Amino acid sequence: MKFGYFDDKQREYVITDPKTPYPWINYLGNEDFFSLISNTAGGYTFYKDAKFRRLTRYRYNNVPTDAGGRYFYIKDGDTAWSPGWKPMKTQLDKYECRHGMNYTSIEGVKDGVSAKALFFVPLKTWAEVQKLTLTNNSNEVKKLKIFSFTEWALWNAAADMENFQRNFSTGEVEIEDSVLYHKTEYKERRNHYAYYSVNAPIQGFDTDRETFFGLYNGFHEPQVVEAGKPGMSIAHGWSPIASHYFEVELKPGEAKDYVFVLGYVENKDEEKWESKNIINKTKAKETIAKFNTVEKVDTALAELRMYWDNLLSIYRVDSGEEKLDRMVNIWNQYQCMITFCFSRSASYFESGIGRGMGFRDSNQDLIGFVHQIPERARERIIDIASTQFPDGGCYHQYQPLTKKGNNDIGGGFNDDPMWLILGTTSYIKETGDFSILDEMVPFDNDMSIARTLFDHLSVSFDHVINNLGPHGLPLIGRADWNDCLNLNCFSNDPNESYQTTENQSKGSKAESLMIAGLFVVYGNDFIKLCKRVGNKAEAKRCQKHVDEMVAAVKKHGWDGEWFLRAYDYFGNKIGSNENEEGKIFIESNGWCSMAGIGKEEGLIEKALDSVKERLDCEHGIVLNNPAFTKYYIEYGEISSYPPGYKENAGIFCHNNPWIMIGETVIGRGDEAWEYFKKICPSYLEDVSELHRTEPYVYSQMIAGKDAFKPGEAKNSWLTGTASWNFYTITQYILGIQPDYDGLKIEPCIPKDWKGFNVTRKFRGATYKIKVINENAVCKGVSKVIIDGKEHSSNILPIFADGNTHTVEIVM
Numbered sequence: 001m002k003f004g005y006f007d008d009k010q011r012e013y014v015i016t017d018p019k020t021p022y023p024w025i026n027y028l029g030n031e032d033f034f035s036l037i038s039n040t041a042g043g044y045t046f047y048k049d050a051k052f053r054r055l056t057r058y059r060y061n062n063v064p065t066d067a068g069g070r071y072f073y074i075k076d077g078d079t080a081w082s083p084g085w086k087p088m089k090t091q092l093d094k095y096e097c098r099h100g101m102n103y104t105s106i107e108g109v110k111d112g113v114s115a116k117a118l119f120f121v122p123l124k125t126w127a128e129v130q131k132l133t134l135t136n137n138s139n140e141v142k143k144l145k146i147f148s149f150t151e152w153a154l155w156n157a158a159a160d161m162e163n164f165q166r167n168f169s170t171g172e173v174e175i176e177d178s179v180l181y182h183k184t185e186y187k188e189r190r191n192h193y194a195y196y197s198v199n200a201p202i203q204g205f206d207t208d209r210e211t212f213f214g215l216y217n218g219f220h221e222p223q224v225v226e227a228g229k230p231g232m233s234i235a236h237g238w239s240p241i242a243s244h245y246f247e248v249e250l251k252p253g254e255a256k257d258y259v260f261v262l263g264y265v266e267n268k269d270e271e272k273w274e275s276k277n278i279i280n281k282t283k284a285k286e287t288i289a290k291f292n293t294v295e296k297v298d299t300a301l302a303e304l305r306m307y308w309d310n311l312l313s314i315y316r317v318d319s320g321e322e323k324l325d326r327m328v329n330i331w332n333q334y335q336c337m338i339t340f341c342f343s344r345s346a347s348y349f350e351s352g353i354g355r356g357m358g359f360r361d362s363n364q365d366l367i368g369f370v371h372q373i374p375e376r377a378r379e380r381i382i383d384i385a386s387t388q389f390p391d392g393g394c395y396h397q398y399q400p401l402t403k404k405g406n407n408d409i410g411g412g413f414n415d416d417p418m419w420l421i422l423g424t425t426s427y428i429k430e431t432g433d434f435s436i437l438d439e440m441v442p443f444d445n446d447m448s449i450a451r452t453l454f455d456h457l458s459v460s461f462d463h464v465i466n467n468l469g470p471h472g473l474p475l476i477g478r479a480d481w482n483d484c485l486n487l488n489c490f491s492n493d494p495n496e497s498y499q500t501t502e503n504q505s506k507g508s509k510a511e512s513l514m515i516a517g518l519f520v521v522y523g524n525d526f527i528k529l530c531k532r533v534g535n536k537a538e539a540k541r542c543q544k545h546v547d548e549m550v551a552a553v554k555k556h557g558w559d560g561e562w563f564l565r566a567y568d569y570f571g572n573k574i575g576s577n578e579n580e581e582g583k584i585f586i587e588s589n590g591w592c593s594m595a596g597i598g599k600e601e602g603l604i605e606k607a608l609d610s611v612k613e614r615l616d617c618e619h620g621i622v623l624n625n626p627a628f629t630k631y632y633i634e635y636g637e638i639s640s641y642p643p644g645y646k647e648n649a650g651i652f653c654h655n656n657p658w659i660m661i662g663e664t665v666i667g668r669g670d671e672a673w674e675y676f677k678k679i680c681p682s683y684l685e686d687v688s689e690l691h692r693t694e695p696y697v698y699s700q701m702i703a704g705k706d707a708f709k710p711g712e713a714k715n716s717w718l719t720g721t722a723s724w725n726f727y728t729i730t731q732y733i734l735g736i737q738p739d740y741d742g743l744k745i746e747p748c749i750p751k752d753w754k755g756f757n758v759t760r761k762f763r764g765a766t767y768k769i770k771v772i773n774e775n776a777v778c779k780g781v782s783k784v785i786i787d788g789k790e791h792s793s794n795i796l797p798i799f800a801d802g803n804t805h806t807v808e809i810v811m
């Protein structure tokens with residue numbers, strides 16, 4: 001069952017039923033100022049950091065779900081309704097929500113009146129702009145009363161939900177003309193405030209929540225709306241809100257537009273005040289003036305759309321598969337921008353309080369984003385590397401506002417360092433900008449011990465080899481990519497966190513085959529980079545370690561039919577046929593296959609066949625099998641989940657592409673493609689009632705075959721699945737790979753594909769690539785023709801001439 005449809009021309013998903021199986025959301029803003037918005041206008045707003053600069057309040061885990069947002073209440077006679085159906089939930093005559101690239105428009109129609117609300121954050125603007133268009137399509141004059149609504153958060157989203165003995169006394173507001181200002185804590189340590197304006201005279205307002213709703217009423221029954229008149233309340237403590245009130249008269253056929261601006265301002269200390277206790281509103285007024293007419297708003301939206309035209313013109317496929325094309329050309333790239341912006345911090349499954357930017361997460365996010373805005377990727381790489389320690393280890397997360405490592409989470413995740421190599425080499429391959437390697441980058445944000453980024457990569461590599469276990473395999477530390485395989489934790493206290501509690505790493509024999517594979521892949525990548533920059537000595541030194549790791553994996557990491565997952569604290573095997581549960585895991589088989597370990601001996605083929613036999617199911621590839629059915633204290637969180645969920649045999653979509661890439665290593669394009677389709681959201685649109693999360697973005701997890709409800713997804717949007725799937729489909733299946741000296745073409749596709757076309761902008765030229773597969777093969781390029789001339793290799797040269805070049809690839 002579907003709840004809407006894709007409008008690819010507009011690059012929108014159109015939701016036609018407000019009761020989606022879960023709130024289907026979108027993100028506004030892509031630089032400093034952000035909003036989350038659901039299909040019924042729920043969500044919240046923040047500046048840079050969802051924890052430290054929360055502007056508007058949101059209640060996770062509420063009843064009903066998705067409570068709180070930016071709402072309009074329309075009172076027409078005795079009927080009150082909201083354009084997004086919620087919060088009033090009055091039955092609408094028509095409802096339509098269009099989620100587009102960083103904008104959302106929601107239209108409701110009731111009794112001949114249409115209310116269409118457009119929401120977006122204009123480029124380079126610290127505000128969410130809302131355009132409300134009211135149209136009278138009836139034959140009578142309509143007299144409408146309009147109430148806007150948003151609820152302020154008291155800045156620090158964690159304290160906002162905890163410290164009520166203080167919070168209920170701090171709230172302060174100011175009102176001037178049609179602008180409602182929120183200035184809590186401005187007079188002490190804060191240099192910022194927020195505001196909500198409308199570009200028309202108002203007949204009233206409310207800034208106190210209790211006056212607006214009534215103490216015992218929900219969002220769907222504000223007492224001022226019911227009474228049809230505002231409370232004119234001025235908040236003193238308790239819960240400040242912002243609500244405008246105005247009256248509109250519309251003749252038959254008449255339409256009127258109103259522009260609301262919900263913004264954020266920072267002032268220098270000496271510029272904070274206009275007069276005693278009156279805030280300096282200059283900057284707010286400047287922003288409001290920029291969007292005080294419909295024309296200005298429309299121009300800003302056009303600019304935003306153009307911005308996305310440009311971003312999405314860098315990689316375009318025309319495969320003849322509509323569902324594939326819309327993911328590659330629109331939604332998957334869009335999701336990669338979103339994961340780049342937020343890492344795993346703020347979604348409808350991430351509270352914005354718990355997690356900042358992940359070291360491993362953000363590096364991986366880059367592989368789906370770097371082609372879009374390489375300059376921002378560059379800055380991100382430096383930020384991430386700045387939180388590394390001199391020994392190559394790193395903070396697992398950092399806060400976006402301060403860019404400092406997060407002490408609460410700490411470090412010790414032994415896969416983290418290797419991802420920096422992936423992030424950096426991806427950037428250089430895309431841009432050819434080797435100068436990034438010479439940047440002086442601090443350790444632990446301390447510039448006095450800065451070294452070059454190249455040195456950071458070197459210590460990343462060394463961190464693995466300085467932490468090897470008894471089999472010469474990498475020690476796992478707190479965990480590797482699988483945060484829930486906690487082999488040194490031994491937790492029997494439900495009050496401690498598996499990941500941050502004191503680990504018993506001393507004397508531990510816990511080794512990870514996933515890190516081993518990862519090390520071979522990015523160790524080789526680093527060696528290639530060393531050679532490319534002429535550092536032969538480093539290349540040679542590293543080669544020795546990579547060779548040793550390959551040998552160690554073959555000797556101690558092969559279980560007979562697949563790669564082992566790990567050794568536990570005591571040196572016992574995990575992911576072996578000898579185990580009763582958790583005999584086989586996806587991660588090590590993915591990474592050792594990607595690394596090509598034992599390819600000649602047929603190990604990869606065997607491993608991937610085992611994956612197919614034991615881990616694959618109708619909805620994707622589960623993480624491990626058989627699922628754990630009891631708690632293993634020596635394995636940690638992984639065995640805490642019921643079978644089929646999350647890391648315990650869920651389909652953890654992030655790692656499915658590792659198997660797809662593994663399949664391409666041995667040329668099995670049909671298998672790679674089948675796996676791709678199983679978890680690709682556009683292919684799941686028809687089963688939305690089962691899948692539940694948005695059909696336009698990837699989710700972190702789909703319940704696996706052992707679950708109560710296989711196929712049900714959770715944790716949409718902020719997941720490495722976005723970048724890994726984009727990377728896999730574009731670089732390994734369609735096979736267009738940026739490389740240091742050109743664009744390498746190496747597709748691995750289903751045999752029955754006749755071919756496809758890709759337009760790729762790369763280093764200052766446009767490549768129009770036509771792949772022809774008349775020989776019905778999966779892999780292997782037999783002929784390359786560039787601008788009519790045969791070319792001897794499958795690496796397309798760097799033209800950098802601003803021109804378009806036609807390329808024909810015969811497979």
Ligand code: BGC
Nearest residue numbers: 344358360361481482483484
């Ligand atoms: C985390 C990743 C982790 C994955 C698997 C995600 O929620 O963000 O860092 O690799 O889970 O445990």
